[in-house]
Amino acid sequence: xxxxxxxxxxxxxxxxxxxxxxxxxxxxxxxxxxxxxxxxxxxxxxxxxxxxxxxxxxxxxxxxxxxxxxxxxxxxxxxxxxxxxxxxxxxxxxxxxxxxxxxxxxxxxxxxxxxxxxxxxxxxxxxxxxxxxxxxxxxxxxxxxxxxxxxxxxxxxxxxxxxxxxxxxxxxxxxxxxxxxxxxxxxxxxxxxxxxxxxxxxxxxxxxxxxxxxxxxxxxxxxxxxxxxxxxxxxxx
Amino acid sequence: xxxxxxxxxxxxxxxxxxxxxxxxxxxxxxxxxxxxxxxxxxxxxxxxxxxxxxxxxxxxxxxxxxxxxxxxxxxxxxxxxxxxxxxxxxxxxxxxxxxxxxxxxxxxxxxxxxxxxxxxxxxxxxxxxxxxxxxxxxxxxxxxxxxxxxxxxxxxxxxxxxxxxxxxxxxxxxxxxxxxxxxxxxxxxxxxxxxxxxxxxxxxxxxxxxxxxxxxxxxxx
Numbered sequence: 001x002x003x004x005x006x007x008x009x010x011x012x013x014x015x016x017x018x019x020x021x022x023x024x025x026x027x028x029x030x031x032x033x034x035x036x037x038x039x040x041x042x043x044x045x046x047x048x049x050x051x052x053x054x055x056x057x058x059x060x061x062x063x064x065x066x067x068x069x070x071x072x073x074x075x076x077x078x079x080x081x082x083x084x085x086x087x088x089x090x091x092x093x094x095x096x097x098x099x100x101x102x103x104x105x106x107x108x109x110x111x112x113x114x115x116x117x118x119x120x121x122x123x124x125x126x127x128x129x130x131x132x133x134x135x136x137x138x139x140x141x142x143x144x145x146x147x148x149x150x151x152x153x154x155x156x157x158x159x160x161x162x163x164x165x166x167x168x169x170x171x172x173x174x175x176x177x178x179x180x181x182x183x184x185x186x187x188x189x190x191x192x193x194x195x196x197x198x199x200x201x202x203x204x205x206x207x208x209x210x211x212x213x214x215x216x217x218x219x220x221x222x223x224x225x226x227x228x229x230x231x232x233x234x235x236x237x
Numbered sequence: 238x239x240x241x242x243x244x245x246x247x248x249x250x251x252x253x254x255x256x257x258x259x260x261x262x263x264x265x266x267x268x269x270x271x272x273x274x275x276x277x278x279x280x281x282x283x284x285x286x287x288x289x290x291x292x293x294x295x296x297x298x299x300x301x302x303x304x305x306x307x308x309x310x311x312x313x314x315x316x317x318x319x320x321x322x323x324x325x326x327x328x329x330x331x332x333x334x335x336x337x338x339x340x341x342x343x344x345x346x347x348x349x350x351x352x353x354x355x356x357x358x359x360x361x362x363x364x365x366x367x368x369x370x371x372x373x374x375x376x377x378x379x380x381x382x383x384x385x386x387x388x389x390x391x392x393x394x395x396x397x398x399x400x401x402x403x404x405x406x407x408x409x410x411x412x413x414x415x416x417x418x419x420x421x422x423x424x425x426x427x428x429x430x431x432x433x434x435x436x437x438x439x440x441x442x443x444x445x446x447x448x449x450x451x452x453x454x455x456x457x458x
Contacts, residue, residue, distance in 0.1 A: 129405040136402040143392045152454045164406050171409035
């Protein structure tokens with residue numbers, strides 16, 4: 001894995017991988033959407049159940065993005081590798097977008113189901129706080145001019161956030177909860193019928209692949225940008 | 238230990254004397270709390286119900302006000318370099334600064350909250366819970382705030398980014414702190430104070446390490 005940390009080798013490898021990843025993402029999303037629209041309406045939720053196929057994977061991806069962000073931050077802080085710094089930096093805006101997507105789709109679902117665009121429920125609130133964590137991370141990174149210093153400051157913040165996230169989650173759950181409990185990864189099997197589970201899993205796969213495709217594009221862009229900047233600096237008269 | 242106490246005393250004196258901002262934080266706390274009844278109405282029943290939350294949120298905001306200069310002032314005039322050169326580990330330096338911040342803002346805010354609770358018609362038991370929860374919880378505000386202050390010490394407008402970084406991390410303190418008041422008011426026993434104490438202890442224990450790492454990276458360049 002650390003062989004790939006060489007930016008040149010990484011560019012070659014990611015360049016070859018990217019079309020396949022993006023293609024697989026498109027296929028999974030398409031299949032998930034088709035299956036999602038062909039699933040029968042839920043007996044209680046009616047057609048709004050289909051929002052779940054967009055909402056749940058977005059929330060999963062947003063959480064996965066924070067995990068990857070924290071992981072890349074630890075690698076960047078410990079091994080001092082620029083590629084890990086770039087990976088962490090570029091994961092944050094993506095994570096923020098998926099978090100926002102999860103919040104918006106959840107709100108669209110909540111209006112007909114709970115009768116309000118927003119309720120102060122445990123999971124919604126902790127997701128809103130996650131969005132603020134992402135925004136603080138991005139703001140901190142942009143405010144510090146020196147690249148490596150910004151990366152290390154952000155890494156510390158990401159790790160502090162990762163330690164704090166479970167506590168926030170717990171405290172907010174303790175505070176109040178309305179959101180339905182865990183219905184998929186639970187003892188005794190999922191609570192969701194297979195006809196809904198398949199599109200959900202396909203969409204989750206599609207979102208994950210989409211995230212990785214976008215992440216790779218962003219990392220590649222950042223590497224090219226840094227290379228262009230250093231070329232410009234070295235070529236300056 | 239001598240160095241630790243010397244640093245603590247120095248920071249405390251700087252905070253309390255002119256330009257330190259400790260008194261300003263108190264005034265800000267009182268002013269924000271005064272604005273709330275103007276906004277939500279003077280119904281004492283309503284005010285008593287929201288007192289715990291309002292006072293907690295205002296206390297956190299007031300404590301943040303004095304935070305952004307925690308490391309920045311010493312960083313700008315170079316004394317942070319000298320402090321870092323001293324035999325005192327940077328972690329202890331960070332802890333001393335957080336402790337000074339707490340003694341200069343957290344503790345006075347806690348005392349003032351007992352007075353402001355009267356304006357909200359909070360019961361005696363509720364006031365006791367509020368004071369106790371602020372006493373237990375404000376160290377966490379100083380500790381997590383200290384991380385934010387250390388991370389933003391080299392940023393000119395650091396005071397604007399600091400709240401965005403720190404406030405989401407302080408959600409548990411606000412939840413458990415105001416939850417403790419609500420529990421006592423509602424007559425329902427809950428473990429909020431214990432959770433708050435646990436949160437506060439974990440924060441004060443771990444934060445100096447994160448803050449010291451942040452100071453170190455800013456001094457390295």
